[in-house]
Amino acid sequence: MITRPLRLFSLLLLTLFIYLPGGVAQSCEYPSVSFKADFSGGHLSRCKQLGERHYELVFLPENRPVNSSPWYAFEVATRSPQTLKLSLTFDGDAPRYLPKISRDKQHWHQIVFQADSLGFHIELQTDNKPLWIAGQEILDNDYYDKWLSGVKVKNVALIELGKSTQGRSIKGLESKHQGNKEWLLMIGRQHPPEITGALAMQPFVDNILGDSDLAKSFRQRFNLLIVPNLNPDGVELGNWRHNASGIDLNRDWNKFEQQETRLINYYLKTLLNDKNKLVMGLDFHSTKEDVFYTIPASAAIAPKNLVTDWLEDVQNRSKNFFKVRNKPGNAPGRGVFKQYIADTFQVHAVTYEMGDSTNRQLIKHMALVTSDSLMQTLNNTPPDSFYMQENQ
Numbered sequence: 401m402i403t404r405p406l407r408l409f410s411l412l413l414l415t416l417f418i419y420l421p422g423g424v425a426q427s428c429e430y431p432s433v434s435f436k437a438d439f440s441g442g443h444l445s446r447c448k449q450l451g452e453r454h455y456e457l458v459f460l461p462e463n464r465p466v467n468s469s470p471w472y473a474f475e476v477a478t479r480s481p482q483t484l485k486l487s488l489t490f491d492g493d494a495p496r497y498l499p500k501i502s503r504d505k506q507h508w509h510q511i512v513f514q515a516d517s518l519g520f521h522i523e524l525q526t527d528n529k530p531l532w533i534a535g536q537e538i539l540d541n542d543y544y545d546k547w548l549s550g551v552k553v554k555n556v557a558l559i560e561l562g563k564s565t566q567g568r569s570i571k572g573l574e575s576k577h578q579g580n581k582e583w584l585l586m587i588g589r590q591h592p593p594e595i596t597g598a599l600a601m602q603p604f605v606d607n608i609l610g611d612s613d614l615a616k617s618f619r620q621r622f623n624l625l626i627v628p629n630l631n632p633d634g635v636e637l638g639n640w641r642h643n644a645s646g647i648d649l650n651r652d653w654n655k656f657e658q659q660e661t662r663l664i665n666y667y668l669k670t671l672l673n674d675k676n677k678l679v680m681g682l683d684f685h686s687t688k689e690d691v692f693y694t695i696p697a698s699a700a701i702a703p704k705n706l707v708t709d710w711l712e713d714v715q716n717r718s719k720n721f722f723k724v725r726n727k728p729g730n731a732p733g734r735g736v737f738k739q740y741i742a743d744t745f746q747v748h749a750v751t752y753e754m755g756d757s758t759n760r761q762l763i764k765h766m767a768l769v770t771s772d773s774l775m776q777t778l779n780n781t782p783p784d785s786f787y788m789q790e791n792q
């Protein structure tokens with residue numbers, strides 16, 4: 401028989417246990433070394449000393465089930481130079497993002513690692529300055545604020561769609577010329593650790609907002625809605641995949657139960673009325689290899705060959721150093737952005753995926769190639785072709 405106060409205490413403990421997500425950022429302090437994840441995008445769940453200079457750092461997902469994309473990002477500080485052995489483990493999940501090191505959280509380098517089914521094992525030589533280890537470059541919410549507020553282009557406005565689950569601002573850019581009716585939509589960062597997609601999105605967008613003749617003529621005809629960071633809570637918390645409610649946003653584009661997807665859906669529904677027409681949607685992600693997930697031409701979309709034409713042109717422009725993989729597919733009922741755009745607006749939508757380990761210069765270069773080619777392809781497409789013809 402347990403006493404009432406003890407029962408209350410147990411209840412409280414149970415509550416804490418249920419509501420403390422696995423991804424809560426933590427610090428681990430040892431006499432000669434500390435590991436900290438108390439920064440935006442940081443992620444470290446717990447630590448264990450395995451030997452004199454050997455530590456296991458454990459990274460748990462925000463909740464389960466979750467796509468196996470273990471994110472980790474932490475600071476290492478020692479009082480004196482030493483050689484540390486770190487084992488990064490992921491609660492049974494296989495490692496995905498190869499470890500990188502930075503001295504300033506801005507510039508990152510690959511480090512030598514060993515990997516097994518449990519995780520990564522690295523050896524670190526420290527000095528008396530802190531260093532950071534992470535699965536990918538850290539692109540936090542500040543990065544987006546700086547980028548978006550730094551865009552000073554005529555007819556391009558910084559907008560706020562609303563607030564995320566935890567009250568963070570979801571911002572975007574809108575490029576609008578009077579009389580334009582056609583819209584291109586671009587979104588990113590539904591999945592927080594998918595950094596290579598984000599590394600593609602910025603140069604892609606900046607090129608379309610740039611001052612080349614092509615970009616200017618493109619914006620004369622097409623308006624743009626750009627929302628590069630749809631999951632600012634997940635980005636802040638260093639989540640593996642989900643938003644602050646533990647939901648994969650790219651499985652919610654049919655139910656719209658999440659604040660983030662609801663916001664953008666509402667915005668689109670208001671924007672796209674009889675007069676305004678969405679011509680295409682793009683969503684930036686990362687996976688094992690570079691791939692464009694597209695909607696098959698057999699689907700009820702127009703114009704049929706837009707994306708195959710675009711990607712063929714991209715391949716022609718890059719044949720000696722980049723392999724364009726166009727993977728058409730339908731995913732009815734799964735709640736993914738691409739399918740929602742195709743089903744709702746009868747136009748193409750593409751999941752633009754860069755490989756986790758694709759060369760960063762190549763990602764940037766290909767973003768310029770794909771955006772130039774897309775602008776040209778869309779410029780060459782007559783407005784009527786974005787509507788399904790009656791005999792189709």
Ligand SMILES: [Zn+2]
Nearest residue numbers: 591594685686
């Ligand atoms: Zn993704």
